[in-house]
Amino acid sequence: MLIRDLSVTDEIAIIGFGNIAKAIITPLLNKKLIEPENVYCVVKSEKSLENIKNNYKHKINVFKSDSKESKIIWDCKFKLLSIKPQHLQDITEGDIMKNKDNLLVSILAGVSINRLTQKFPKHSCVRAVTNIPITVGKGLTGISWGANTTEDQKQFTKKIFENTSKIYEFTEDYLDIFLALTSSGPAIIALIIESLSDGGLSGGLPKRLSENLVMDMILGTISLIKEKKLNTSELKNLVTSPGGTTISALRVLEKKSVRSALIESIVAASNRSKEFS
Secondary structure (H helix, E strand, O other): OOOOOOOOOOOOOOOOOOHHHHHHHHHHHHOOOOOOHHEEEOOOHHHHHHHHHHOOOOOOOOEEEOHHHHHHHHHHHEEEEOHHHHHHHHHHOOOOOOOOOOOEEEEEOOHHHHHHHHOOOOOOEEEEOOOHHHHHEEEEEEEEEOOOOOOHHHHHHHHHHHHOOEEOOOOOHHHHHHHHHHHHHHHHHHHHHHHHHHHHHOOOOOOHHHHHHHHHHHHHHHHHHHHHOOOOEEEEEEEHHOOOOOHHHHHHHOOOOOOHHHHHHHHHHHHHHHHHO
């Protein structure tokens, strides 16, 4: 049995093996919830094939997508689709399925369940959105279920992701904004960290020290909000005194429309996700 206490499938296929797919599957292999011989991976290039064979610590089965051997993935009940959205047209569902209750979980941005179901009619299709902190076990994953997804398939899918992320179940119309906040969000946060640390640099702090101070400040602020059960306005008022340094900083941000720019950045990312579909 692939994952303890579940019997949805014995084998798992991974179509595409980028950073996110690797982050999803590696903890399961590390914890021996999956055996390497039961993992079948398909990649597009010879370079990717050799890299996995030579450098990936688990000896999984890996094939080039244009090889005859790669067709074995369609014999696996569970498939994780993790290619780039623009390569979806290159994937063709297998003609023969030896199993019933085939499940395909897609982590492709903007590709709807309806489109997946049309592309893979012999599968129950699920759409999952996850983010890059999954690579350090701190991810956020939003899941929307296709109409024909069984309860066993739902439990199996959640078991796959719960080792590396918090799971949220949504109707599909929430996934675009979930993606914008959680998947695009880390890049926006990185830009904020970089900008604040450059502010420290301009005040004479060494670059590395300034970056570390900003990151520790952000972590401490988050902990304060959570532990004291504050909302963000309460936190802002807590550190903003009349005529002080903080209100001076906030005035500049308001004059530069930083608040509006951040809001619009999330809206733009969400709209772009919708365009993919």
